Amino acid sequence: xxxxxxxxxxxxxxxxxxxxxxxxxxxxxxxxxxxxxxxxxxxxxxxxxxxxxxxxxxxxxxxxxxxxxxxxxxxxxxxxxxxxxxxxxxxxxxxxxxxxxxxxxxxxxxxxxxxxxxxxxxxxxxxxxxxxxxxxxxxxxxxxxxxxxxxxxxxxxxxx
Numbered sequence: 416x417x418x419x420x421x422x423x424x425x426x427x428x429x430x431x432x433x434x435x436x437x438x439x440x441x442x443x444x445x446x447x448x449x450x451x452x453x454x455x456x457x458x459x460x461x462x463x464x465x466x467x468x469x470x471x472x473x474x475x476x477x478x479x480x481x482x483x484x485x486x487x488x489x490x491x492x493x494x495x496x497x498x499x500x501x502x503x504x505x506x507x508x509x510x511x512x513x514x515x516x517x518x519x520x521x522x523x524x525x526x527x528x529x530x531x532x533x534x535x536x537x538x539x540x541x542x543x544x545x546x547x548x549x550x551x552x553x554x555x556x557x558x559x560x561x562x563x564x565x566x567x568x569x570x571x572x573x574x575x
Contacts, residue, residue, distance in 0.1 A: 459522040462530045462557040465564045467517065470536075474512040478504060486558070486565040493571045512540040528559040529567075535574060550574035 465484060472481035482504050491498045498506070515538040523531045533554045540547055556568040 458524060458528070458530050459532075461564060462522065462532050462555075463517075463520060465557055465566070466532050466534075466555055469566065470512060470515055470517075473507065473510065473540075474515065476511055478507060481507065484564070484566055486560070486567050489565070489567055489569070491569045494573065509543040510540065511542075512538050514539050525556065529556065530558075531556050536571070 469481055469484045472478070472484065482500070485500050485503070487500060489500045489503075491500075491503045515536060517534045517536060520532065520534040522533075525531060531554060533552070536549075536551045536553045538547075538549055538551075551571040551573055553572075554568075554570045555566055557564055557566050559565075
């Protein structure tokens with residue numbers, strides 16, 4: 416009887432420990448998931464803000480700042496094909512956005528310091544002396560390098 420009671424106490428203690436240990440893992444997983452969501456939210460806010468900052472630089476004509484937001488090895492893609500940072504900076508001379516909106520913005524984290532933002536861009540402006548109005552779907556990848564957010568890739572697809 417004493418052996419059976421001892422086995423019952425050991426089994427109950429083991430089960431109790433397993434339940435508490437499992438609960439502790441669940442709490443740690445939930446806390447880790449919550450921290451991950453908070454970090455994702457912070458990165459999302461930073462990247463969306465940087466994307467707007469780039470558009471604002473094109474609105475105000477601050478091409479130096481626009482260039483500072485662009486990685487040296489960046490690639491931009493539009494209907495004319497891929498372009499380097501230098502080619503893009505050359506083409507935006509004489510280009511000015513007068514108004515814009517970013518709609519249906521979505522974000523995907525790629526890593527702890529890199530993310531993808533997509534949205535529908537509606538814009539009006541002047542390009543080389545001619546007024547324009549356009550809508551495009553935009554995808555941009557931003558990363559943090561040496562404490563600074565830079566755009567690595569951007570693609571615009573004309574919206575119908």
